[in-house]
Amino acid sequence: MNILVCLSHVPDTTTKVKFVDGKELNKTGVQWIINPWDELALTRALELKEGSGRKIKKVTVVNVGPKTTEPTIRKALAIGADNAIRINKEPLDAFSVANEILEVINKGDYQLIFTGIESSDYNSNSVGGILADLVGINSVSAVSGVDFENDSFKIKREIDGGYELVNVVLPAVLTVQKGIAINPRIPAMRGIMMAKRKPLQVVEPCNVEPLLEYVGYEMPKAKAACKYVETANELIDLLHNEAKVI
Amino acid sequence: MILIYTENWDGKFKKLTYELVSYGSELAKQLNTNVVALSIGMVEDAELKTLGKYGASKVISINNDKLNTFDTQTYSTIISQIAERESANTIIIANNNIGKAISPRLSAKLKAGLVSGVENLPTSIAPFTVQKKVFTGKAYANIVIKSDIKILTLFQNSFGIIEADKDIEIENYNPADINLGTTVLETHKAGGKLLLGDAEIVVSGGRGMKTAENWKPIEELAELLGAGTACSRPVSDEGWRPHDEHVGQTGKIIAPNLYFAFGISGAIQHLGGVSSSKCIVAVNTDKDAPIFEAANYGLIGDARTILPEMIAAITKLKNS
Numbered sequence: 123m124n125i126l127v128c129l130s131h132v133p134d135t136t137t138k139v140k141f142v143d144g145k146e147l148n149k150t151g152v153q154w155i156i157n158p159w160d161e162l163a164l165t166r167a168l169e170l171k172e173g174s175g176r177k178i179k180k181v182t183v184v185n186v187g188p189k190t191t192e193p194t195i196r197k198a199l200a201i202g203a204d205n206a207i208r209i210n211k212e213p214l215d216a217f218s219v220a221n222e223i224l225e226v227i228n229k230g231d232y233q234l235i236f237t238g239i240e241s242s243d244y245n246s247n248s249v250g251g252i253l254a255d256l257v258g259i260n261s262v263s264a265v266s267g268v269d270f271e272n273d274s275f276k277i278k279r280e281i282d283g284g285y286e287l288v289n290v291v292l293p294a295v296l297t298v299q300k301g302i303a304i305n306p307r308i309p310a311m312r313g314i315m316m317a318k319r320k321p322l323q324v325v326e327p328c329n330v331e332p333l334l335e336y337v338g339y340e341m342p343k344a345k346a347a348c349k350y351v352e353t354a355n356e357l358i359d360l361l362h363n364e365a366k367v368i
Numbered sequence: 369m370i371l372i373y374t375e376n377w378d379g380k381f382k383k384l385t386y387e388l389v390s391y392g393s394e395l396a397k398q399l400n401t402n403v404v405a406l407s408i409g410m411v412e413d414a415e416l417k418t419l420g421k422y423g424a425s426k427v428i429s430i431n432n433d434k435l436n437t438f439d440t441q442t443y444s445t446i447i448s449q450i451a452e453r454e455s456a457n458t459i460i461i462a463n464n465n466i467g468k469a470i471s472p473r474l475s476a477k478l479k480a481g482l483v484s485g486v487e488n489l490p491t492s493i494a495p496f497t498v499q500k501k502v503f504t505g506k507a508y509a510n511i512v513i514k515s516d517i518k519i520l521t522l523f524q525n526s527f528g529i530i531e532a533d534k535d536i537e538i539e540n541y542n543p544a545d546i547n548l549g550t551t552v553l554e555t556h557k558a559g560g561k562l563l564l565g566d567a568e569i570v571v572s573g574g575r576g577m578k579t580a581e582n583w584k585p586i587e588e589l590a591e592l593l594g595a596g597t598a599c600s601r602p603v604s605d606e607g608w609r610p611h612d613e614h615v616g617q618t619g620k621i622i623a624p625n626l627y628f629a630f631g632i633s634g635a636i637q638h639l640g641g642v643s644s645s646k647c648i649v650a651v652n653t654d655k656d657a658p659i660f661e662a663a664n665y666g667l668i669g670d671a672r673t674i675l676p677e678m679i680a681a682i683t684k685l686k687n688s
């Protein structure tokens with residue numbers, strides 16, 4: 123049994139984003155990271171493997187991206203992934219990215235596929251579900267926990283006002299969010315050394331046409347300066363009479 | 369035709385449902401078409417008919433016990449069958465847990481471009497262009513959907529409700545062979561609590577509140593205002609508050625009319641979850657806290673002394 127973790131390569135969450143002519147992200151000075159959800163998914167995948175008594179054999183990571191994403195992929199190997207696949211293509215939209223990953227799944231033998239609920243750059247919330255449908259397998263969304271018990275996965279998913287524990291027919295895609303792991307694993311020195319020797323396979327894309335085109339970017343309108351008040355009474359008065367929100 | 373998936377909660381619709389239908393009806397005017405709602409689950413006819421008040425001309429109702437289990441594959445298969453049968457060219461779904469689960473699968477089944485979390489009507493119909501927040505709220509992207517069928521998920525509390533009385537027809541539909549891939553083993557649900565996404569006012573606290581015990585006045589203020597309660601990430605990590613209250617990039621993203629931030633510094637990851645609030649009030653001891661850059665109203669001071677004063681002021685207002 124193997125696990126695949128899909129990695130999106132995104133700007134660090136504290137990046138002050140800027141655009142070139144409002145057309146594309148200005149990459150100057152941007153620090154790149156593994157999308158936070160994917161880092162947690164990888165952490166949990168490794169924990170599951172280690173706790174499975176060798177039943178889970180391999181944790182593979184996959185990224186659709188140009189060569190510049192390789193440091194991010196190497197970090198995942200340093201954290202503990204066994205091998206990596208990079209599909210050599212600039213990601214254009216979720217549909218085309220999912221179609222590229224489909225090829226990897228068709229050629230591999232993965233029981234569980236992890237994706238994040240969203241990537242912190244385009245926030246499209248899409249790749250996991252599209253991928254599951256293209257492969258024709260089940261998917262569980264809003265997954266906040268997963269355990270391996272008696273050769274099957276017990277999945278915790280968030281619902282309005284609570285959570286459910288579910289089983290799903292495998293293979294399946296799990297779209298993960300808060301709770302899947304508490305803190306991401308940090309690569310240790312040994313991991314970093316070993317990562318250099320782990321396989322990072324580069325495959326050529328199948329180039330499915332995207333359904334979306336990102337045509338431009340705008341910054342949010344500057345908001346009015348904060349109005350400072352001295353007392354609680356004054357605040358409540360303004361909220362009632364000026365903002366009319368209470 | 370515009371198809372709207374209208375989820376129900378114990379047989380009832382919510383404001384968010386009517387917001388979806390309102391959005392669909394306004395879009396239908398631009399596209400010169402009509403709005404059909406799809407409801408799955410046990411919903412009385414009287415409740416289904418309320419969708420007409422916001423402009424739906426038909427509702428297709430599916431009621432089958434097997435569908436009490438939410439199985440992503442099954443739900444999206446049914447919705448795509450209806451979309452094809454009705455020749456839907458646009459599908460609108462809520463940007464909530466269920467909507468986020470279904471919409472990408474529909475996108476794949478119908479080869480329909482999906483834009484999630486829109487807040488406004490398209491800026492152009494040809495080419496079909498919508499705007500959405502990207503980089504966790506730091507910018508907007510203009511996105512052209514190139515496919516024939518378009519799918520949008522609507523960000524809750526962003527569009528509002530518009531009444532448009534329409535005669536509405538109810539059609540019952542029975543899907544063929546339902547094959548569930550998901551088995552629910554246990555359900556844990558805290559009853560009665562106002563869901564954060566539904567709350568029009570949210571009272572939130574950060575690490576500046578110092579201890580779990582200090583949440584009493586936050587809860588009291590929320591109760592007084594009929595508000596939901598929220599917190600920053602370290603607060604839920606510490607276990608001072610339950611995880612479902614955590615807002616921000618890695619927690620819930622909300623857009624209430626009024627958001628109170630008590631003892632919250634306003635880190636960029638926190639703001640990513642609350643910056644769409646229509647009005648933000650910050651109470652913080654540090655005049656340089658970044659939260660004040662995002663706030664509409666600010667009070668520099670100790671939240672623990674200001675909270676009781678606010679409670680007293682609101683009580684007075686309510687009694688006047």
Ligand SMILES: Cc1cc2nc3c(=O)[nH]c(=O)nc-3n(C[C@H](O)[C@H](O)[C@H](O)COP(=O)(O)OP(=O)(O)OC[C@H]3O[C@@H](n4cnc5c(N)ncnc54)[C@H](O)[C@@H]3O)c2cc1C
Binds near residue numbers: 135638669
């Ligand atoms: C990848 C990533 C994702 C993250 N996601 C989130 C997220 O989703 N949500 C989130 O909230 N954070 C998130 N964070 C953490 C975020 O960076 C901040 O650390 C966090 O928001 C700080 O929480 P805080 O404002 O409660 O605490 P602090 O930063 O410690 O701020 C406490 C504030 O309280 C004020 N204060 C102190 N005493 C008082 C008093 N008596 N009265 C009034 N004010 C007082 C202080 O001046 C200070 O401004 C994330 C971080 C990373 C790296």
Ligand SMILES: Nc1ncnc2c1ncn2[C@@H]1O[C@H](COP(=O)(O)O)[C@@H](O)[C@H]1O
Binds near residue numbers: 129185237238241245
């Ligand atoms: N370029 C990519 N390569 C591999 N996986 C991706 C890529 N983009 C997104 N994903 C996966 O899909 C999830 C959701 O991303 P998105 O649909 O883009 O918001 C991410 O958390 C990743 O797991």
